[in-house]
Amino acid sequence: MKLSGSCLCGAVGFRLEGWVSPIQACHAARCRKATGALYAPEIAASSAQFNWVGDTDAIASYEAPILHEPPAYKRNFCARCGSPLPVVLEDAGYAIIHAGILDGDPDLRVFRHAFTAQQSPCCDITDAAPQYEGQPPTPDPTELNP
Numbered sequence: 105m106k107l108s109g110s111c112l113c114g115a116v117g118f119r120l121e122g123w124v125s126p127i128q129a130c131h132a133a134r135c136r137k138a139t140g141a142l143y144a145p146e147i148a149a150s151s152a153q154f155n156w157v158g159d160t161d162a163i164a165s166y167e168a169p170i171l172h173e174p175p176a177y178k179r180n181f182c183a184r185c186g187s188p189l190p191v192v193l194e195d196a197g198y199a200i201i202h203a204g205i206l207d208g209d210p211d212l213r214v215f216r217h218a219f220t221a222q223q224s225p226c227c228d229i230t231d232a233a234p235q236y237e238g239q240p241p242t243p244d245p246t247e248l249n250p
């Protein structure tokens with residue numbers, strides 16, 4: 105699958121090919137704070153075919169303190185406009201991307217809800233996707249969109 109995305113001001117973008125997960129709606133308090141949204145619409149994508157485009161000097165990072173065990177909770181964002189940007193986890197082999205910064209119609213939908221124990225009181229889950237009170241199992245990349 106070929107996808108692209110960019111920040112609000114357009115300074116930083118990315119292109120990716122290879123496997124992409126459907127959207128995980130993450131209701132964790134940290135993810136809500138990091139996005140300003142009632143849940144974070146996260147996708148995972150192959151880091152092997154992930155490429156930044158534009159001004160990579162504009163990529164800023166923040167690492168929140170570790171809660172239980174490493175790795176740290178890392179957030180990337182555009183230093184100019186503040187849009188959330190992908191976090192590429194080379195060792196794990198994937199990138200985490202907020203679906204709202206993807207261009208066009210990526211043909212992805214919410215397939216599950218994570219950390220619903222921390223769900224915002226303002227958020228009603230109205231779809232039939234499976235709900236996990238905590239961290240769901242890691243999907244098998246071979247079963248995802250090629």
Ligand SMILES: [Zn+2]
Binds near residue numbers: 111112183185186187
């Ligand atoms: Zn920007």
